Amino acid sequence: MKTVRVPAGWPATEEQARAAQDELRGRVVLDEPGPPPGTGTVTGVDVAYDDERDLVVAAAVVLDAASLRVVAEATAVGQVSFPYVPGLLAFREIPTVLAALDTLPCPPGLVVCDGYGLAHPRRFGLASHLGVLTGLPTIGVAKNPFTFAYQEPGAPRGSASPLLAGADEVGRALRTRDGVKPVFVSVGHRVSLDHACAHTLALTPKYRLPETTRRADSLCRRALQEATP
């Protein structure tokens, strides 16, 4: 498994991290529809932590978008590069996630992140950040509404309601299973919100969470065990 160092000049304080967000935020592209759902390839990324050793393991799992079968996998280990601060999650995960993506033997296609994109206090969550750094189309699918407000969507799978920051729709609460708590979808880079939701539904034929994040989650946990004797 590839080992990663924290990049030189990586933000060390919250102030530096926010300044970096401000600098990168202007490069997000929001006016592209993105790849059509159900075609090409879709990649899930996720990380697991070892608080004892301050390690983080990232996994990237590439699926065929039509069959949802695994096409390729990669992992990477690194030193945790930032403390957990709500709103600054990307600075904790991104160096190792980038390394895992780099290790893939094929192009990732659309990248599905475990967290937010536009639905972020500063409108620049993990998915936005990863998209700008890689140029890849990205979306965020989170398990919790963070600080945002929403109306409960209808009970049937496919029902959705706006995720609101004041009057702005920053994402969508999307029901992926009948009568089960919704997931919270937001745009990252080069994908429309409608397409982001369509992709999320295409990735949830059986479970609440997308197959991409389920596969990436289990892979990074396994890899963490093998990396920590």
Next chain:
DNA sequence: GCGACAG
């Protein structure tokens, strides 16, 4: 000013 707060 104080809490809440993706993973």
Next chain:
DNA sequence: ATCTTGTCGC
């Protein structure tokens, strides 16, 4: 995120 058994249900 992570600490954690059994249990209910398809």
